[in-house]
Amino acid sequence: MYLERREIPPKSYFFLLAFNLAAGCFNAGFVLAGNTNVGGVLAVQLAWGDKKDFNNTEMSAFAVLGLMIGSILSKLVIGIGRRRSILYANVLITATTIPYFFTSNFGWLCTSRLILGFCSALIINASSAYIGETVPKEYQNGVGTSINTGIVTGIFITNLFGLLLPDPNKDEAAA
Numbered sequence: 001m002y003l004e005r006r007e008i009p010p011k012s013y014f015f016l017l018a019f020n021l022a023a024g025c026f027n028a029g030f031v032l033a034g035n036t037n038v039g040g041v042l043a044v045q046l047a048w049g050d051k052k053d054f055n056n057t058e059m060s061a062f063a064v065l066g067l068m069i070g071s072i073l074s075k076l077v078i079g080i081g082r083r084r085s086i087l088y089a090n091v092l093i094t095a096t097t098i099p100y101f102f103t104s105n106f107g108w109l110c111t112s113r114l115i116l117g118f119c120s121a122l123i124i125n126a127s128s129a130y131i132g133e134t135v136p137k138e139y140q141n142g143v144g145t146s147i148n149t150g151i152v153t154g155i156f157i158t159n160l161f162g163l164l165l166p167d168p169n170k171d172e173a174a175a
Helices: 011-045 049-080 082-102 106-134 137-162 168-174
Strands: none
Touching: 011 049, 011 082, 011 106, 011 137, 049 082, 049 106, 082 106, 106 137
């Protein structure tokens, strides 16, 4: 849009772009840090018993596997366009996250973390390319930090919400 006319868009455009990219990358932090906070609660809720550590590890592995697959396949997917890739990945993230919060099926928990990891990697790679192609040189450093800011904010908010979760070790100590 702005590149075709070769004029620099207003600064508000770059703030909106940075916000959108950070919101998309927020999911990567959520996927990476989410299991550390909810693992104990899920173990109690889903009665994992002795398999608690294995199931937590497996859920984390699916997120990392999704990130790896997304990083490897991102060049093919980004071929449809950087902006489209980011938008489609965000739609898929929303469609996957909503049932993720309400499921009690371990298979769906692992599958959704795989999908979320894939979409996160896709957004991170597409965002980097999109910034390089659309943002003028003088704004690239500022807008480029939105990717890392989104990831760190996702980790921070996930850990903040983790403080609100019940402590599953409290019941074990009372017993």
